[in-house]
Amino acid sequence: MWKKGDSEETGIPDSGPPRPAPGPSGADRPPRGPREAAVIGPSITIRGDVTGDEDLTIQGRIEGTVTLKQHNVSVGPEGKVDASIHGRSVTVEGEVKGDLRGEEQVVLKRTSRVQGNIQAPRVTVEDGARFRGGIDMGEPTPAGAERPPAARREPAKVPEAPARPGTSPAVGNTRT
Amino acid sequence: MRRFRHQETGADAQGDGTAAASGGVEEHRSPGFKAALAGSSARVGCRVLDLGPALPANVDFLSRFASHLSIADLSEEDGAADAEGWRGRLADVKGPFDLVLVWDLLSHLDRQQARDLVGWLRSVARPGGSLFLLIHEGPEMPARPLLFEVRGDDQILYRPARPGSIAAPRIPPAEVARMLSGFRVEASFLLRHGVREYVAVREECDEDHSL
Numbered sequence: 135m136w137k138k139g140d141s142e143e144t145g146i147p148d149s150g151p152p153r154p155a156p157g158p159s160g161a162d163r164p165p166r167g168p169r170e171a172a173v174i175g176p177s178i179t180i181r182g183d184v185t186g187d188e189d190l191t192i193q194g195r196i197e198g199t200v201t202l203k204q205h206n207v208s209v210g211p212e213g214k215v216d217a218s219i220h221g222r223s224v225t226v227e228g229e230v231k232g233d234l235r236g237e238e239q240v241v242l243k244r245t246s247r248v249q250g251n252i253q254a255p256r257v258t259v260e261d262g263a264r265f266r267g268g269i270d271m272g273e274p275t276p277a278g279a280e281r282p283p284a285a286r287r288e289p290a291k292v293p294e295a296p297a298r299p300g301t302s303p304a305v306g307n308t309r310t
Numbered sequence: 311m312r313r314f315r316h317q318e319t320g321a322d323a324q325g326d327g328t329a330a331a332s333g334g335v336e337e338h339r340s341p342g343f344k345a346a347l348a349g350s351s352a353r354v355g356c357r358v359l360d361l362g363p364a365l366p367a368n369v370d371f372l373s374r375f376a377s378h379l380s381i382a383d384l385s386e387e388d389g390a391a392d393a394e395g396w397r398g399r400l401a402d403v404k405g406p407f408d409l410v411l412v413w414d415l416l417s418h419l420d421r422q423q424a425r426d427l428v429g430w431l432r433s434v435a436r437p438g439g440s441l442f443l444l445i446h447e448g449p450e451m452p453a454r455p456l457l458f459e460v461r462g463d464d465q466i467l468y469r470p471a472r473p474g475s476i477a478a479p480r481i482p483p484a485e486v487a488r489m490l491s492g493f494r495v496e497a498s499f500l501l502r503h504g505v506r507e508y509v510a511v512r513e514e515c516d517e518d519h520s521l
Contacts, residue, residue: 242364257369257373258366258369259364259365259366259369260366261365261366263364263366264363264364264383265363265364265381265383266364266381266382266383266399267380267381267402268378268379268380268381268403268404269369269373269378269379269380269381270377270378271373271376271377271378271379272377
């Protein structure tokens, strides 16, 4: 029977989102608990294949492959990855040259710079992210597949437009 | 395949004539985008190529029906079209694509560059696949390619990458259809704000398209 703490005793990370990476030095932080993500610090460079059984935060540099299919992988703002990454959820704030595969999702944060192909059922690209490559999402689910898109789409929130000097108020931007 | 009427509407009911060129954010109706989506090329499970930057709204919108979305941002850090280096940026892009969103890129290339890009597009567009592009036909146009954010299947938000405008049009309207060698213009819509939208379909077989 499952008991609270089972996963802690066995060291199995929970399924929550990746936690923020600790500071680079790590000198004044408590020992890493079994549920925290492993961290590759900013001064670390790894050439080769990275595999494991826990969440991973990359603040350093990796050249090779990262395969943590059942776990969350995040590339921090200082992270630089020249490798393909395969995780349950892959979140990028830094720079990646390589393919990203997420079993559940791939998230490109606004500071990210990614060149490669993405394969995931759900892909989120934040405003400001720089991405060049392909996104494979597989076949859309039947519920959403009747016919494109926006006819049923919820109205998107329009970002606040800056003042538009020189625009005649008599000539509107959007008329519905 | 569904066919569209070639429309020279003269003006649509939306938009103004200046803000896009002068640096404002504005939202416009887009009959061309709607027509491009309505074509059989934009069916569920299709492959889409977006030649603009990765914008969250566009990824979200297109991923609702596309099974593959390629994004090849042809703009440089300062937002200018990479007129010289675009081939390198497209080196890893593999077709065929059912729908290609060119946006206003052609307006920011010279004629030869635009012809070269169209030639490349011909090589990656699936026969019967669609191009959606916009050409600035007013006296001015934004100095950099605009960011086009899809707000719905007939609504597009124009966001300037940088302020400033330059003289337009760089490609006269009469040249555009000829420039789209290998594609058949199925519809064009001249919008009130001086932008003409084109929907062009890749022809089934190459003919002699020499100019």
